[in-house]
Amino acid sequence: MTDALTLAAALDALAAAATTAGVDATEARREGECLAATIAEPSRGAFVDWSEQTGRATSSEDFMDAASRGRRFRSAPTPTMSGLSLAGSAHAPAYAQALSDVALAAATLGEENPRAVGNAATAAAAQLGESRTPAPTAAPGALDFNAPHDQAARSGDHFLAQMMDQLGQVQRKLSNLDLVQQDSRSSLAEEGALAPVSKPGDPVATQAPPTEPEKPEQPAEPEPAPKTVEELLAELDTLVGLTDVKAEIHRQAAILRVEGLRKEAGLSSPTITRHLIFNGNPGTGKTTVARLVAGIYRALGLLSKGQLVEVDRSEMVAGYLGQTAMKTADLVKSAEGGVLFIDEAYSLAGDQYGQEAIDTLVKEMEDKRDDLVVIVAGYPVPMAIFISQNPGLESRFRTQIDFADYTDDELAKIFGVMAKAAEYDVDETVLDRLRALLGAAERGPTFGNARYVRNVLEAAIGRHAWRLRDIEAPTLEQLRTLEADDLDQVVPDGPSEPVEWQPVPDPTEQEPL
Incomplete structure (x- = not known):
């Protein structure tokens, strides 16, 4: 198994990507810390690892504060990521990849928890969604959703233990690991393409290139133009409901x-x-x-x-x-x-x-x-x-x-959009199970709408990974396909599972006789 990328290393890489992009590295690191905290929130003891990896004093209060601030980054790009995307920056894809790596490294904090894996997958997709590429072909029987954010989460091979290897396989099979800048003026359906990348161990990567005469340096590519009003309104129109x-x-x-x-x-x-x-x-x-x-x-x-x-x-x-x-x-x-x-x-x-x-x-x-x-x-x-x-x-x-609140059909479509963005396939049996959950959910003023179905998806991704953990070589279809049994009732937005914050025992205190 490939060694997991540590959160500390991922945050350093994020700060370096921010510096290269000409944005505030300190603010970028803070965004990354908050993103990591909200992903690791369900995992018992994660605050200890988070504090160590971020260099902060061990404090569950600081961890929970960061998790609260970063919760919005599980479903939407960070302010820095959004700014780079709107400006059409050529550095946006590299910054998005660095944020994705932070998200995936955060899933290794604390005790293994499948929900943290789901959090990481959807958060990575949300950040990478700002640098769009075409979605992979869906598996047979899967539904095709026309998503405004049609970008899958791409990562290294660092999920929890066997789950990291399994989900790493789908990354390697579905896409290259390097993103290239997209033409921001192209339509949403046609935006982006992946550049071919050689990987360590490939023949092309290990053979010396043929000797060629030196070529004069080419002028740098001009920065792509920011999105126009028409493009942004078209993106608005693709939203569900x-x-x-x-x-x-x-x-x-x-x-x-x-x-x-x-x-x-x-x-x-x-x-x-x-x-x-x-x-x-x-x-x-x-x-x-x-x-x-x-x-x-x-x-x-x-x-x-x-x-x-x-x-x-x-x-x-x-x-x-x-x-x-x-x-x-x-x-x-x-x-x-x-x-x-x-x-x-x-x-x-x-x-x-x-x-x-x-x-x-x-x-x-x-x-x-x-x-x-x-x-x-x-x-x-x-x-x-x-x-x-x-x-x-x-x-x-x-x-x-x-x-207005979304209808059940709109929420089912949103679920499909989110699943597709994270490179998962769903069929009607999955959506029927979702509709059953929606029918049983209390629909008062505090109902979470799209936030509710995002929580369902995050939990389903975690259960899917857990379900495949004992399969040595799952197929591509198995890696992509969510089943109805992966869906279950969710709790309101917040800690995905009860987390017991255990105080560190004082060695000077004695057990009562």
């Missing part, structure tokens, strides 16, 4: 485009508020749409960078009055040039700490009004109360977009 949301984003894009053209022509134009309110239950696509809005605003020339910085109350509010203002201002600064997305923004209302964050946010929005967009999201009624409590917010947030 969200009919009313898509129509409103198209309308907003058209209004803002005309406003820009009028200004260029020297005509007067009313100031249109660009900040948005996203109303909806969890897992209804708010973050995904916010990321596309950031890119659309950048393509329209309204934002200089177009990155999405997603935060919640815990990342804005500090433990003492006075610190919250600095913490919030730092977050806004990191989002300048892009979109600051505040999830569950209503949680800021009701106490002096949250009020300090709101007051700071309103001031920063005014100071940076030419290169910052803020999107606040949450449940409809609490959001209405939140906005009404501050006149500064009311005047800046005039456009509300409502995100």
Whole structure:
């Protein structure tokens, strides 16, 4: 078996990839630490290994805080990854691969746990999804899903013990390990191709190349152009469901485009508020749409960078009055040039700490009004109360977009999209089992929608790997195929399985007699 890549080595490689790409290596490493923590969260004792590999003091509190911050990276690219992709950077694929390696290395932390494997597979696919390549041919009988993020997770051979070898086989059989930059102007269905790569031990890799006359150095390839408004709107249209949301984003894009053209022509134009309110239950696509809005605003020339910085109350509010203002201002600064997305923004209302964050946010929005967009999201009624409590917010947030819950059929299609992105095949028997789970799930306001089916998929991938652990040489079809029995009921988003945090015993303490 190939030696597993350690998390420490994967984080070093991530920081190096960030430096090469011209982005903040410290921030990249922090993103990687949070991603690793959320993947390893189900594994007992993972916080000890995580602390050792990251060089931090052994602390379950720090580990759980990082896991909470990184949970969103299991289903969406990190801010740095998103920024490189939107800019069409030639370094985006290498950075995505480095993030994928961090995800897969994190699955080895703590005691073996199949759920951590599932977390790693879907997280790797989410990061690599920003550097798209064509999906492999589905196995016979598998359903074909038209996915907006049609990129499979590619890794080295480092999963848990035998599972690492098994899943490594599918990586080697399905694709090369090196990604090449895609033409960001090509259509979503046609984007990307893999460059042929020689591997250690291949005849081509071991034979000396024939002697050839030296050729003059070729000029460097120009950076590909960033995505256009049309490309981003086309990507929006490929999302499952969200009919009313898509129509409103198209309308907003058209209004803002005309406003820009009028200004260029020297005509007067009313100031249109660009900040948005996203109303909806969890897992209804708010973050995904916010990321596309950031890119659309950048393509329209309204934002200089177009990155999405997603935060919640815990990342804005500090433990003492006075610190919250600095913490919030730092977050806004990191989002300048892009979109600051505040999830569950209503949680800021009701106490002096949250009020300090709101007051700071309103001031920063005014100071940076030419290169910052803020999107606040949450449940409809609490959001209405939140906005009404501050006149500064009311005047800046005039456009509300409502995100409806997905239907069972839409959730089944989303499950297929996610499975395909992670290079797994599902058939109707699997989707029927999923529909049965959806029918039994409590569908109140806290139901997770797409987040729920992502949790089902992560658990199914872990059980699939566990099911194959005793098969010495599974076939490609076995490696790709999820079965109905791999699906089971899930818990709400959070730790995938109960984790017992065992305190380190004090050697000076004696057992009572």
